[in-house]
Amino acid sequence: DVKVTQSSRYLVKRTGEKVFLECVQDMDHENMFWYRQDPGLGLRLIYFSYDVKMKEKGDIPEGYSVSREKKERFSLILESASTNQTSMYLCASSSQPQHFGDGTRLSIL
Amino acid sequence: GQSLEQPSEVTAVEGAIVQINCTYQTSGFYGLSWYQQHDGGAPTFLSYNGLDGLEETGRFSSFLSRSDSYGYLLLQELQMKDSASYFCAVRSTNYGQNFVFGPGTRLSVLP
Numbered sequence: 001d002v003k004v005t006q007s008s009r010y011l012v013k014r015t016g017e018k019v020f021l022e023c024v025q026d027m028d029h030e031n032m033f034w035y036r037q038d039p040g041l042g043l044r045l046i047y048f049s050y051d052v053k054m055k056e057k058g059d060i061p062e063g064y065s066v067s068r069e070k071k072e073r074f075s076l077i078l079e080s081a082s083t084n085q086t087s088m089y090l091c092a093s094s095s096q097p098q099h100f101g102d103g104t105r106l107s108i109l
Numbered sequence: 110g111q112s113l114e115q116p117s118e119v120t121a122v123e124g125a126i127v128q129i130n131c132t133y134q135t136s137g138f139y140g141l142s143w144y145q146q147h148d149g150g151a152p153t154f155l156s157y158n159g160l161d162g163l164e165e166t167g168r169f170s171s172f173l174s175r176s177d178s179y180g181y182l183l184l185q186e187l188q189m190k191d192s193a194s195y196f197c198a199v200r201s202t203n204y205g206q207n208f209v210f211g212p213g214t215r216l217s218v219l220p
Binding site: 004033035040041042043044045048058059090095096097098099100101102103 | 113117140142144151153198200212
């Protein structure tokens with residue numbers, strides 16, 4: 001079974017902090033994705049990556065950056081956290097089908 | 110751009126059949142997927158339609174009509190454990206072949 005692991009289930013940070021969300025997959029997938037999920041809005045794509053050191057913007061990249069230094073790891077970075085970035089963050093690997101991690105519920109105070 | 114519409118909520122009783130519809134507007138359409146998400150859990154893949162017609166997987170079936178830009182998920186012999194949110198997702202060639210997700214339909218199964 002594919003395993004996608006996100007480093008934290010719950011995280012509380014303060015406005016202005018730099019926040020790192022980590023995601024690791026164990027199936028050698030080339031494609032990895034970061035989404036945020038908000039009630040009534042479904043999943044919105046923040047960034048995705050097709051390969052190591054490759055990254056592409058999704059629908060809502062503003063305020064975020066990503067890093068893919070190794071194939072199995074895809075990191076999401078909030079450069080300066082703001083309260084409107086309080087959300088559930090989901091990492092996924094592969095494209096068809098997508099395999100999701102359990103999510104990180106991030107609160108920015 | 111891309112947009113998908115689903116009903117926000119559906120309620121049914123155990124043993125019943127329920128259909129969750131999804132309409133989409135997109136260019137460069139590639140396929141329609143369905144995902145299930147229980148409260149507090151990760152979305153899990155249910156079904157994918159790359160071609161028109163019906164795909165059946167146990168109690169779940171999914172249908173696609175490209176000409177109508179429409180699909181649905183059919184759940185039969187509903188069980189309490191089917192209470193969850195269901196998302197349709199369009200795979201678009203105009204979006205790097207990535208998925209755009211619908212807003213989700215919350216299904217409540219009553220005893």
